[in-house]
Amino acid sequence: MPARRADARRNVGKLLDAADAAFRDHGTGAPLEPIARRAGVAIGTLYGHFPNRRALARALLRERHDALFARGDRLAEDPPGPALAAWIRAVAEHAAVYGGLAEMLAAGLDDEASELHDDCARMSALTDRLLARAHAAGAVRPEVTSSDVLTLTTAAAWTRAQSAAQADRLLDHALRGMLAP
């Protein structure tokens, strides 16, 4: 972390607050100029701190992602089957804070150049780990792969942007089909 001028640090804080509000209201595709205006800075200042939308999202998700990773680590101590289910639900719920975030995270996993790639890879690694435990305990059907779990998670996150209740029901059905009979 380089030394920053105090006004610059304040501006970053105000930009993140404004971006959070805008992303909540209009999704991750929200216009950037109103965000800068709402933060009381010029549009160039926003670009000076965040070269693109993904960099802004990454900063915005920092704390939230760290909390999610901690949750994943804790779940690795719980009974394998329910722990995997709880993890999937937690990620799906997280990826629905902003409309369009599910797409952004799915893309970030594939694109190594994405500012979100590291975070996505970490989520993926936690999924692998929790799934491997569930397999070892015989809690999941043997044919279920890590990709299957990630796909379900993103699909549920995308659904959640339309209806949280329906996303939960989709998870109920799909998990019933994935967990051991």
Add this chain to the structure above:
Amino acid sequence: MPARRADARRNVGKLLDAADAAFRDHGTGAPLEPIARRAGVAIGTLYGHFPNRRALARALLRERHDALFARGDRLAEDPPGPALAAWIRAVAEHAAVYGGLAEMLAAGLDDEASELHDDCARMSALTDRLLARAHAAGAVRPEVTSSDVLTLTTAAAWTRAQSAAQADRLLDHALRGMLAP
């Protein structure tokens, strides 16, 4: 169908061909000006025939939707459980011809003013009918609702835009959780 000047009819045909190619390549959000140019007409001509993107999509999907509805009607004669599963797979496959179509159809079902509403309502009605048959035959778990089925269908269609194979596997797992044990 009002009488049309021959050149107007030709233009509509060329616009639909160009739009189909553009939607396939860049999804339903593809820029409209290149579509008009590719069709050899001015942008105003496109707007003259199709007041908005949904109207263009509706025209583009006409034949395809009619074929889908016919498929649904035929499936209503088949064994209820497999028929429902086949219908879900057919709709999911259809809604993935263009990127972004899954979202468009999901929105069209809720929005009565949408040019796509009628088509979406008909898909929904066919889903209801096939699900009711499956329930009557005891082929589906009793708690499965029509919304559950529509949600799964759209989620699978959305997934399909990224990976067809993963979408199929999602359907495998979710259907296993929805069909009677």
Add this chain to the structure above:
DNA sequence: ACCTGAACACCGTTCAAGT
């Protein structure tokens, strides 16, 4: 009855000039 394309609005992004 239909077509043209200039015109306007809007937004993302850059960068020269300023402090």
Add this chain to the structure above:
DNA sequence: ACCTGAACACCGTTCAAGT
């Protein structure tokens, strides 16, 4: 070291003028 905001590019949409 950071900020400003004009400038440019791009695209959706409208509409007066033309055939």
